[in-house]
Structures are given as structure tokens and as C-alpha cells.
Amino acid sequence: MDDTAEHFPDLPILDELGDALLAAYRRDGAGARGPRRPALSVVRPRSPGRALVVAGVLVLLIAASSAAATLLVLRGSPIPAPSPRDVPPEQTPVPASARVAPQRAADPGAGPPWALRIAQSRTGLLCSTVGQVVGGQFGLVGLDRRFRTLATGIVDGCGQERHNAASLVGARVLDAHDARDVRTVVNGVAGPQLRHVTLQAGRLRRDVPVGAGGVFITALRGYPEDLGIRVALTFADGHVERHPFGVSDSVVPDPTGGRAWRAEAFQFGTPIPVRCAKPGPRHGCRPAGGPAEVCVRFRPARMTRNPPFSEAVCGRFPDPRRRTGYFFGVRREVPGPAFAPGDFYAAGWKHHPPRTAVFGIVGQDVTRVDVDGPGGRRHVVIAPGGAFVSVYGPDVRPADLTVRVTLSGGRVETHRGDANLVTPRRRP
Amino acid sequence: MSLDADDISRLYRSHARAMLTFFARRTYDPETAVDLVAETFAAAFASRHQFRGDSDEEAGAWVYGIARHQLSALFRKGQVERRALSRLEVERRALTDPEYERIEQLADLAELRNLVADRLAELPAEHRRIVGLRIVEERSYADIAAALDISEQTARARVSRALRALAVQLEAAPQADVEVTDRG
Incomplete structure (x- = not known):
């Protein structure tokens, strides 16, 4: 989508959003990071005198967790399908084609068993929907503990049917206020040549039964990134498909089985300092040279309201266009205030149990990072962009850890405690 | 690909x-x-x-x-x-x-808004008033409690009851645009 074309003349916001997304895609693909700004949606308050008062009621109901809110949002039972005019034919199932596969997956708690409904879309694609079965009916138990059937027009996704490969495979996450009620339902349709499905999640290893047509389904308690799910599909001819869910170089598991973590890098100002003859782009702006200050903190991998976050540590790379070198901090975060007024870099650990972590950013000349501590040597995975974090439990102190940084050429630099940090420039 | x-x-x-x-x-x-x-x-x-x-x-x-x-x-x-x-x-x-109005037009929200407005008008006066305080005037529960001379807990409960009553009204309304086919 080029920057000058207008594709939505009646909705400029869509054009602007498309341009912003494309610019971000290209920036992300090049490995560069722009200045970090709070990811907030700026909503202009509207006059309560408008007829949108009524819409406000509905928004509140959507946001509330009461039974009334759920009832209104889901508009009763059965949970209705979207209007056909809102969904393309590729995603619209033919009602008569829908059938609930006989496989059942036990719920990790006391909930009804999980099942997969298969259908064909109007254009011949294979579609599936994850749900639960109660009294022979297919639906979902909501957060209000009420079971609602799912109309046949509701699908999770559709894909081209294949006979010796996965047509559909995914991990459906059903969120909840209480972490014990969160479910990840791994499911798929992989054709009659599918022979075995093996799932690994941390120490858990499970052989998932395969039904007719290569249908499989299994349910886990928790979020994919906390579990670190890897699924292997083995076919009759011996080939294996591997599908990870919630596994990423950017996500690290919690040492005590809690929520997964990630490092979050940010910087203020332009990534490459510039001097401009005039304001705006392409007006005689040239790189000004000099180092760029980058900071990093660690926090839960999943975005939630009011998460705990660590103190931010900062460093400088001499050439921001080609980062070399590294910096990191070693911190033990303990329960404390939600935030420190006026200090953006301070921790906001709130009531989370203590954690000790090594976290920072490495440049292109760093080939490996290892941490020696209780339990032995741990190899640290470095995320794209160079950020990393290694998290330890509440019994580990910073003094227990030694960090080994291996550089290209083979030289190893060893540190106990922080390395190459700078005092961050305070924001005005 | x-x-x-x-x-x-x-x-x-x-x-x-x-x-x-x-x-x-x-x-x-x-x-x-x-x-x-x-x-x-x-x-x-x-x-x-x-x-x-x-x-x-x-x-x-x-x-x-x-x-x-x-x-x-x-x-x-x-x-x-x-x-x-x-x-x-x-x-x-x-x-x-x-x-904003164009999106409402595309989504035909005016029809839905009229439905909700009608149902709001049919609520008992007490429910209508407390929904107005919470939604229209965006008052906090503490303010609502002070305005009605009730406890904050009671204010929360009354808002919840009022919204549930509204939800029941809406669920009972004809929903011509909803596909309610079901196959158990």
C-alpha cells in the first residue's frame, strides 16, 4: 500500500492506519526500532448529549464482567453468527455441512469436554470451531459459568483442505479472570494420512488421539507462552510437521511455572540522531552521528492491565546504525509500589513475588550469552533486535550469577553484576 | 506461499x-x-x-x-x-x-441505538436515573452514593441491577439481523 494512494476516501483513518502499519512492517523487517512511545489509543471524549449515550451503555456492558454484560454482548443463547454481509464467503460455512467430530478432550478442570466442529465454507474451504459439548449440544461455557450454544455460522478459521498435511492446526486460547480458568485448546484437521500427534509443554508430554480425517484436539490449563507448546504431527509416509505455540526467542519461561517473561527495549528520540535544515522529512536531514541511548526492562510476556515491570537499565551503542558491544543489568525485583512518580525508569513490581534477572541488549558482534548460577550454566536466547532476559526464582540473588558474553572471534568477557550501563537521561 | x-x-x-x-x-x-x-x-x-x-x-x-x-x-x-x-x-x-458517523452508518448502528433508546425509556424511573448518573454523567460510584444518600456498595449493586434489566429488555427485542440457526 503506497503512501500516496487513497483507498478509503470516506475513511481517511483507514488509509492512515494502513500507511502506519506498512511503515512499521518495513521497520520491523529491517530490525530497526523507532522511538518508544506509550501504545495508547487516544480517544476524544464525546458529548454525553449525543445519541451515543446509548452506545456508551453498550460499551460499559461490554467492559463489565457481570452476567448482564455477557448476556448483552453475546446477545443471548445461542451465540449468534455474524451477519452474512459482514463475512466473506470464504469464511461463511454451509450450515448443512457442519458436524461435531466425535473426538473429545477432557477439560483440565471440571468443565465439559472440548470438541471440534468441522464445516465447509461456501467456497469449499475447510472450517473448524472449538467448543464444548453439553447434553449433546455444541457451545461454550462463559465466564458467568453459563453454557451457550454456538450458531453454525461461527467458525474460528478456514483453510484449504489437504490430504497429507495439516489443513488446520492451531491453539485456541480462552481467557479468564482467574488464571486457573484459562484454557489453551490445541486442535487441528490434518487429513487421513495423519498417524501421530505429540504435544510437549515444559515437562508435559502427551500423545493426542487422532480421529477419522486426521482430527485431533487436546485442552491445557494456562496460556501458550507460559506453557511453551510444541506439537509434532507424524504422517504415514514418515514426514513430520512441527508447530510451536507461544514459543519465541522473545519469550522466556518463568522458573517457578508462573507467567512467561520478555525483555522490552525502548528509547526516546530518534533511533539515529539527525540534524535537519528544516522541520519534517526529506528537508536536508543528515545523521548527526554520536551514540544512541537504549534502555530495557523485563515484564510479563502477555499484555495485561497493570503488569509488574522491572527497573529499566540503559546503555549506549557507539554507532546506532550498526550496534556493537552490549550492556545488561542484574536485578532482584521485590514487591513494592506500582510506580515511582516522576521516575519513568524505576520498577513497578507491585505485588508480584520476587524474581532475579539478567537483562540487556547485545550488538551484532555478540554471538552468545550464558549465565552461571545455582543449577549450572544457562544459555540465554537472544531475541531479534538483541534484547534478552534470563529470569531466576526468589531464592537466587544477583551475587549468585556470573554472566559470560562471547564475542565474534571467540573472546569471552565475564561479569559479575551490571555491565556497561549508563545513567539514563531523565525525560523532561 | x-x-x-x-x-x-x-x-x-x-x-x-x-x-x-x-x-x-x-x-x-x-x-x-x-x-x-x-x-x-x-x-x-x-x-x-x-x-x-x-x-x-x-x-x-x-x-x-x-x-x-x-x-x-x-x-x-x-x-x-x-x-x-x-x-x-x-x-x-x-x-x-x-x-465516526460513517462507521456507524456502515454498521447500521442507528437502528440498534434506537432499539436501546426505546428500551431505556421503558425502564423503571429508578433504574433510568441511576443508569443516567453512571453512563450519561459518568459519575463515580462514590458520587452516585452521595447523590442518592446510599452506600457505595448499594450504588454498585443498583447500577448492576439496572443494566441487567436493560439487557433483559434488549434480549427480548426482535433481532432481525441475527442468524439464530443452531445445530446441536
Whole structure:
């Protein structure tokens, strides 16, 4: 989508959003990071005198967790399908084609068993929907503990049917206020040549039964990134498909089985300092040279309201266009205030149990990072962009850890405690 | 076929308008609908390597699967997840009044709004008043409690009862645009 074309003349916001997304895609693909700004949606308050008062009621109901809110949002039972005019034919199932596969997956708690409904879309694609079965009916138990059937027009996704490969495979996450009620339902349709499905999640290893047509389904308690799910599909001819869910170089598991973590890098100002003859782009702006200050903190991998976050540590790379070198901090975060007024870099650990972590950013000349501590040597995975974090439990102190940084050429630099940090420039 | 940035952008150009309408009709809120479109395509870019189709048609089906997931997350959590957008560091401005009204028009929200307004008028006076204090005047529960000379806990309970009564009224209303086929 080029920057000058207008594709939505009646909705400029869509054009602007498309341009912003494309610019971000290209920036992300090049490995560069722009200045970090709070990811907030700026909503202009509207006059309560408008007829949108009524819409406000509905928004509140959507946001509330009461039974009334759920009832209104889901508009009763059965949970209705979207209007056909809102969904393309590729995603619209033919009602008569829908059938609930006989496989059942036990719920990790006391909930009804999980099942997969298969259908064909109007254009011949294979579609599936994850749900639960109660009294022979297919639906979902909501957060209000009420079971609602799912109309046949509701699908999770559709894909081209294949006979010796996965047509559909995914991990459906059903969120909840209480972490014990969160479910990840791994499911798929992989054709009659599918022979075995093996799932690994941390120490858990499970052989998932395969039904007719290569249908499989299994349910886990928790979020994919906390579990670190890897699924292997083995076919009759011996080939294996591997599908990870919630596994990423950017996500690290919690040492005590809690929520997964990630490092979050940010910087203020332009990534490459510039001097401009005039304001705006392409007006005689040239790189000004000099180092760029980058900071990093660690926090839960999943975005939630009011998460705990660590103190931010900062460093400088001499050439921001080609980062070399590294910096990191070693911190033990303990329960404390939600935030420190006026200090953006301070921790906001709130009531989370203590954690000790090594976290920072490495440049292109760093080939490996290892941490020696209780339990032995741990190899640290470095995320794209160079950020990393290694998290330890509440019994580990910073003094227990030694960090080994291996550089290209083979030289190893060893540190106990922080390395190459700078005092961050305070924001005005 | 693997997807790159330009492919995702082409998908956006093809599907953004219809997806915006889809979201607006399910959330009743244009701002939330735009947020969901943005998060859907940000998430599509983040997971582009997982796409295993061979055609534009399959790519469209795939991105709608992501859209449905975003909608489910909204219903469960009560807010739009902005994880993918946050990672891409994308922000957007607020809608202008013409844009807001255009999205409402596309999603035919006026009809729904009239329905809700009618049902509000049918509520008992006490329910109507407390919904007005909470929604129209955006008063805190502490303020409502002081205004009605009741405890804050009682104020919360009365607002909840009033909204439940409204929800019951709406559920009883004819819903001509809803497909209520079921196959147990």
C-alpha cells in the first residue's frame, strides 16, 4: 500500500492506519526500532448529549464482567453468527455441512469436554470451531459459568483442505479472570494420512488421539507462552510437521511455572540522531552521528492491565546504525509500589513475588550469552533486535550469577553484576 | 506461499473496510472497531510465517481467523489487546466526527441505538436515573452514593441491577439481523 494512494476516501483513518502499519512492517523487517512511545489509543471524549449515550451503555456492558454484560454482548443463547454481509464467503460455512467430530478432550478442570466442529465454507474451504459439548449440544461455557450454544455460522478459521498435511492446526486460547480458568485448546484437521500427534509443554508430554480425517484436539490449563507448546504431527509416509505455540526467542519461561517473561527495549528520540535544515522529512536531514541511548526492562510476556515491570537499565551503542558491544543489568525485583512518580525508569513490581534477572541488549558482534548460577550454566536466547532476559526464582540473588558474553572471534568477557550501563537521561 | 509486508498490506487494502464493519456490528463502538482492525493486521504481520496457504483466498480466510480471535479476546477481557500493535509501536489518532458517523452508518448502528433508546425509556424511573448518573454523567460510584444518600456498595449493586434489566429488555427485542440457526 503506497503512501500516496487513497483507498478509503470516506475513511481517511483507514488509509492512515494502513500507511502506519506498512511503515512499521518495513521497520520491523529491517530490525530497526523507532522511538518508544506509550501504545495508547487516544480517544476524544464525546458529548454525553449525543445519541451515543446509548452506545456508551453498550460499551460499559461490554467492559463489565457481570452476567448482564455477557448476556448483552453475546446477545443471548445461542451465540449468534455474524451477519452474512459482514463475512466473506470464504469464511461463511454451509450450515448443512457442519458436524461435531466425535473426538473429545477432557477439560483440565471440571468443565465439559472440548470438541471440534468441522464445516465447509461456501467456497469449499475447510472450517473448524472449538467448543464444548453439553447434553449433546455444541457451545461454550462463559465466564458467568453459563453454557451457550454456538450458531453454525461461527467458525474460528478456514483453510484449504489437504490430504497429507495439516489443513488446520492451531491453539485456541480462552481467557479468564482467574488464571486457573484459562484454557489453551490445541486442535487441528490434518487429513487421513495423519498417524501421530505429540504435544510437549515444559515437562508435559502427551500423545493426542487422532480421529477419522486426521482430527485431533487436546485442552491445557494456562496460556501458550507460559506453557511453551510444541506439537509434532507424524504422517504415514514418515514426514513430520512441527508447530510451536507461544514459543519465541522473545519469550522466556518463568522458573517457578508462573507467567512467561520478555525483555522490552525502548528509547526516546530518534533511533539515529539527525540534524535537519528544516522541520519534517526529506528537508536536508543528515545523521548527526554520536551514540544512541537504549534502555530495557523485563515484564510479563502477555499484555495485561497493570503488569509488574522491572527497573529499566540503559546503555549506549557507539554507532546506532550498526550496534556493537552490549550492556545488561542484574536485578532482584521485590514487591513494592506500582510506580515511582516522576521516575519513568524505576520498577513497578507491585505485588508480584520476587524474581532475579539478567537483562540487556547485545550488538551484532555478540554471538552468545550464558549465565552461571545455582543449577549450572544457562544459555540465554537472544531475541531479534538483541534484547534478552534470563529470569531466576526468589531464592537466587544477583551475587549468585556470573554472566559470560562471547564475542565474534571467540573472546569471552565475564561479569559479575551490571555491565556497561549508563545513567539514563531523565525525560523532561 | 510466504507472506511479506507488501502481502499483508494488500490483504489490508482488500479486507479492512469489511472487517471494520464486522467489528463495529459486534462491538457497537467505532473506536473499538478500528482498534480491532489495527490489532488484527499487526498480529497478521507478526504471525505471517505461520501462513501455509497458497492463494489470496486462503490468506483472506487466515486473516479473518485472526480477526475472530481478537474479537473473542475482547469479549473475554473487556478491552482490546494491543500486544502486536505495541510491538510495532503503532499509534493512531482519534476518529473525526464524520469518520465516526460513517462507521456507524456502515454498521447500521442507528437502528440498534434506537432499539436501546426505546428500551431505556421503558425502564423503571429508578433504574433510568441511576443508569443516567453512571453512563450519561459518568459519575463515580462514590458520587452516585452521595447523590442518592446510599452506600457505595448499594450504588454498585443498583447500577448492576439496572443494566441487567436493560439487557433483559434488549434480549427480548426482535433481532432481525441475527442468524439464530443452531445445530446441536
